[in-house]
Amino acid sequence: MENKSELPLYKLFINPMDLMELKRDIWNDEPVPAILTKNKKKYDIDIVYRGEHIRDFSKKSYHISFYKPNRYRGAKEIHLNAEYKDPSLIRNKLSFDFFEDIGTLSPHSQHVFLTLNGKKEGVYLELESVDENFLTKRKLPNGAIFYAIDGDANFSLMSELDHEAKKSLKLGYERKCGTPLDDYYLQEMIYKVNTISKADFETEIIKFIDINKYLRWLAGIIFTQNYDGFVHNYAIYRNGETELFEMIPWDYDATWGRDINGEIMDADYVRIEGFNSLTARILDVDQFRKQYKKLLEEIMDHQFTIEYMKPKVEYLYNLIRPSVLMDPFEKDNIEMFDQEPEVIYDYIERRRNYLTSRLIKLE
Template identity: 25%
Template sequence: MWMWACGSEAPSPPTQPPPVIEDPTPSNPTPVDPTPNPTPVDPDPVDPPPPPPPPVTPEAQRPYVMPKLQTSVPEYELIIPPEAMKKFAEDVWTPEQDAVFKAKGMTYPVKVRLRGASARFFDKKSWNVSFADGTRFEGRTSLNLVAEFADASMLAEKMAFDLLEAMRVPASKATYVLLTVNGSPQGVFLEIEQVNKAFLKAHAFADDDATIYRCGWKDCEMKTWKVPYQGDWTKKTNERQPDDALVAMMDVINHSPEPEFAEKLGKHLQLEHYLRSMVMDALMSNNFVEDSESYFIYDRAVAKWSYVPWDLNNVDARWWYLNPVPDMATSTNSMRHPLFNFTLFDAWTEKMYLQRKKESQSYPGYLPVFSNLATRVLMNPELRGRLDERLEKALDELFKPEVLNPYIDAVHALIDSHMRTAPYIDYERFRASRDYMKRYVRERRAFVEKDWARLKAQRSTLVFDAFDPVEGWVDVANHGTTAVSLQGMVLTTNLRVSLAQSDHPPTQVHPPMGAVLPALTVAPGAKVRLKVSELGIQLAPKGELGLFDGKSVVGVKDFLFYGALPSGQQYQRGEAGWEAR
């Protein structure tokens, strides 16, 4: 029997000399037409149809690939007049000042200011550079020169943006540069692409004059109401046009009936990009999203919104500059942020609440902060399934040592020689950060897999079984095996106001917003109907309803964002989720 390796041709058998055959053709043959009945030549031949094109791989199935790393570090120079530098030193919130920018043999008159929030007070300053109208530098009208002083690795924000690019999410490009200010070397910076009209063109938005919003200061919660400490949505383009589209999108996010939510969200939002940005948040443990002031862009040509993440230097992956080498060598605190970040399922939502509520002067009336959009995505079975697929894909193709260890080595090698002599940094910590970031990838990956399995398996004993906002009642069912008392639990129409008792009044529920429930017992497999008017609660035609343990701002048993249904219909929980019946 012949045997060969898979994929190889079978070997030929031994050859024999060919037999000699006598040529029967006469030595002087009469010419004969080899085609006695030739076929007439078509004077107008028709080309055969081209072969069918190769099958197109669906976008969601295309592999995630880390972008190519730059091969050199360009040098930038700022020349800022002494009087302007004095103003910045005396007041970090000084507005733009005249300056000169030099790069690649060219000189540009520019405006400069310090950038960031707490970063303005660091020793190594970050700068925003704006070019004059009609002037562009490599296609850009402004530059964000980020010092990355808070991250000894100089890598966390860069990796976060590169992961977004690998997953084909339209997000800013991050490039390492060297900066000199008034002849004084400042070291390595990360130049982060500004989200503006130049960004729209660079990322192939169909509408090159799309409407760009920036979330109000302190959150991108995507809710329909404001708190005292929250800033306004800031419009960066088309400032004089009404905000009708934004108001309508907030209504879609907050008030789409749950049975229609996935379909409506896909119609009005670049949903694929948003799910992938949630994956990045999970992998890089994106903390302080409430402070990010990220962007929300309305592309009128396709009538869809895009969420564009920003301020990724707050990811927990960073090596905080105050943490010494021995601590970071063993610490895993930054690797254990529960999934999913910036949602009602994130236990660190309470951690941040407890921290911020003490700062009453800075945050009057502080409430727990989370994204209504991300929270609804997680609660919706269809969208949660799609998120699961994207997370698994990123873990399989990107976020693993085989891919990111060489990436970390390459980034380190790119900037190492510049970091050796850079001011403001501890080179020993930078050198050690290469191994730390590799450990972060390994241990964060393991934590994400474990915590996502926990979250998917998590089942609440008490759930809403049916709800009629018009008639004013909600059924609470017990899916457990033992009786449960509702006494002391909270039924609330505001998911951020959910405590039975609190030393911070804004989070303690009172009628008509909600109520502390009396001693009602729900037997296993049974349900009770709560008539909300009898509890002093007023239901809006569209809104939100939650059942909490009354003790924790993330102690949620079940919740529902709801919109108005056709007359006579109610919300009923089916096997696949909420239905309208």
């Protein structure tokens, strides 16, 4: 196989002094100026490391904001993920594409090859930012988008972090776009989730949550088995037309059979009922629970099969393999990389068996 990257080539140039400043404190969220070149076109950008625990990794991930020109393919900002703990480098993209296939809003992603000041950094996953441009590209109604930034984004009145009553129902969220009035709508929704009576929940919650889309998002988590997906690996969008909240997945590298440390994950690690307060209340309603069961069965008949997923895995694997051979952080692990498709197929089979055995719990 020819040792040549077929991925888009992104060339980063950071002034050595600015690069030194960036490296001096990896936890600093203040960006430094840089230049991104693609196809001989230069973009003036701001750049900073992104993520939480992933900032400690030798292969860094980046958040890029464009300011001259101030748009890149219609976006004000993008994320470049190193996917450092995923030996396949494809799980995040595989997940986002899967969510889209089952009818859930999902960020666009593509693999690229990155260099920094002429030095190879390797294969990265470019992620679309979930913001007002995300809505514009999809011709969706204007609305508010909130990022779930920590465990307090659990749809509960109680804090996940200190197990006490939340001082504010905005805790755990960061508004990416929208107005201060949307903060009120978010808090009202969380309050209603926890205070509507059991007798009224089925008829009242549909005034706040798009149940069909919530269940599709829930199913996506269940099939990909992202344990963190219930409380902070998501964004939430309040559709300005329907005035209902919808869910958007985010950070799905620890999926398809491997955990956050890249270790093999048991197929029963995430239960079929999922987690968080809103999920529990929705699935406590007979009609919603039956709707969820039917949805799981439909996805297991169509998308969540080895037959359906194998061509997608093989396409991504064959696309990035030549570039992996040039990735200074990954090339020595090529034997493991070559085994990852089978790891994913094995996971699908094991997860299907587990879910099939648990469907009866949703009757």
